[in-house]
Amino acid sequence: MASISDLLFEMTEWLRTTSVLDLSLWIDSTQARNWLQENFFAIPLMQTAHILTIALTFFSVVLVYMRVLGLSGMSRTMPETMKRYSSTIWWGLLVLILTGIGMIVGEPVRELVNPIFWIKMGMVIVLILLSALYYGAIRRQMVDWDRASSHLALRASGFGLIVLWCLIMAGGRWIAYAPV
Amino acid sequence: MFSSTIWQSLEMSPVGDYIAASTWAFPTLETIHVIALVTVFGSIAMMDLRLLGLVSKNTPVTAVSRETLPFTWTAFVLALITGSLLFVSKASYYMVNPYFLTKMGLIALAGINMAVLHTGAWKTVMNWDVGNAIPTSVKVAAGLSLVFWILVLFCGRVIGFTLGIYVPA
Numbered sequence: 001m002a003s004i005s006d007l008l009f010e011m012t013e014w015l016r017t018t019s020v021l022d023l024s025l026w027i028d029s030t031q032a033r034n035w036l037q038e039n040f041f042a043i044p045l046m047q048t049a050h051i052l053t054i055a056l057t058f059f060s061v062v063l064v065y066m067r068v069l070g071l072s073g074m075s076r077t078m079p080e081t082m083k084r085y086s087s088t089i090w091w092g093l094l095v096l097i098l099t100g101i102g103m104i105v106g107e108p109v110r111e112l113v114n115p116i117f118w119i120k121m122g123m124v125i126v127l128i129l130l131s132a133l134y135y136g137a138i139r140r141q142m143v144d145w146d147r148a149s150s151h152l153a154l155r156a157s158g159f160g161l162i163v164l165w166c167l168i169m170a171g172g173r174w175i176a177y178a179p180v
Numbered sequence: 181m182f183s184s185t186i187w188q189s190l191e192m193s194p195v196g197d198y199i200a201a202s203t204w205a206f207p208t209l210e211t212i213h214v215i216a217l218v219t220v221f222g223s224i225a226m227m228d229l230r231l232l233g234l235v236s237k238n239t240p241v242t243a244v245s246r247e248t249l250p251f252t253w254t255a256f257v258l259a260l261i262t263g264s265l266l267f268v269s270k271a272s273y274y275m276v277n278p279y280f281l282t283k284m285g286l287i288a289l290a291g292i293n294m295a296v297l298h299t300g301a302w303k304t305v306m307n308w309d310v311g312n313a314i315p316t317s318v319k320v321a322a323g324l325s326l327v328f329w330i331l332v333l334f335c336g337r338v339i340g341f342t343l344g345i346y347v348p349a
Contacts (some may be wrong), residue, residue: 044341049217052225057286059222063247075243084236168216170211176340177207180279 007180011115020112027108036106042144043106050099058087058165061131068138068151078138078145086135093128097153116118116178120171131133184348187271206269213262217336219255221246221329231322233312240309245247272348279342286346290328296319 015021027033027077036042067081076084104111111117137154138145145151190196199205229235230244267274274280301318308314 031348041338044334044337047337049331051214051333051337052221052330055218055222056225058218059226059251062222062251063226066247072247075239082239084239091221166215169215173211173214174207 003056008115011118012113012178015115016111016117021092024108024112027105027112030105031103033108036102043103044069046099046102050096050103053092053095053099054169057089057096058169060088060135061161061165064089064135064138065162068154068158075180078142082135082138082142089131089135091158093131111175114175116175120168120175123164123168123171126169127161130161134158184272187275187348190268190271193268194333195265196268196271199265203320209262209265212261213266215295216259216262217333219251220259221333223251223255224325224329226275227252228322228326231313231314231318232326233319238310241314242309244330259295270343273343273346276342276348277339277342279335279338283332283339286332286335288311288331290325293324293328318328 036046044076064081064085065074067076067078073081082147134154134157141151199209221244226235227248228237229236230239232243236244297318301315301321304315316322
């Protein structure tokens with residue numbers, strides 16, 4: 001455990017030597033950041049919007065995965081399931097990025113000069129790429145979904161997607177506890 | 181004061197002391213709490229939005245309920261366990277925090293709202309299971325549920341910003 005802390009400390013020290021520090025200090029001096037800091041409820045409200053959007057997006061991902069597994073949602077065909085949830089997932093990701101930017105503006109140094117923030121951002125990029133591949137693969141197979149084979153690869157990789165979502169949520173919480 | 185002694189003795193219990201003293205326990209429990217709460221709200225919101233007639237209009241209400249309810253209850257139990265453990269570690273601080281007390285009140289209101297719906301209008305669900313002819317009383321309950329749970333999440337977030345402001349006497 002101590003070695004993980006040491007590694008995170010080293011990452012923070014390295015971040016301090018990069019232009020990320022200048023960027024975060026510049027954001028720190030903007031009017032937008034001052035407004036967010038001066039209004040006590042602004043940051044909690046933005047965080048609440050972020051969490052609400054995670055809830056709707058993540059649960060849509062879960063429900064599509066349940067349909068992939070054949071465990072629930074069987075009253076809809078796979079095309080109907082995708083039509084119902086894919087817009088929530090992609091619009092949700094967009095709102096998450098926007099509220100996330102708002103949170104960075106509100107607390108730039110705490111977020112940007114923070115190794116867990118960058119680990120989380122790395123996972124978010126992987127999530128977006130894997131989601132595009134995953135839902136693209138479902139779309140290609142969805143017409144004959146219930147008559148086709150067992151979709152073993154999509155069943156297995158869907159679990160990985162859910163785990164990645166949970167790791168990203170964990171990253172979001174641990175930003176507050178990074179040894180910076 | 182007697183009541184504050186109860187909360188302080190909870191904090192000093194082996195479980196409370198361990199969670200407060202450990203570097204990893206509190207954030208780990210908080211992480212599980214957040215994932216559980218996100219699942220609780222996500223599943224409840226899907227159901228409420230269907231009851232409001234805003235989404236999934238062609239899917240029977242009972243089908244949406246079957247899809248979401250197991251997640252709601254499982255995640256709620258997980259949130260309750262992790263929330264109780266978090267509470268024990270700083271009980272006296274939470275008990276003087278108005279946002280924590282409001283959050284608990286809102287969860288109780290959300291529970292009463294759900295109980296009223298299920299013991300009342302839900303009994304006629306087969307009459308409005310398909311389509312969008314949902315009784316006004318059900319739509320009001322769904323709207324209230326959304327408001328209560330959004331406020332629960334908001335209060336939960338504000339607690340983190342105010343633990344240092346409201347301190348036990």
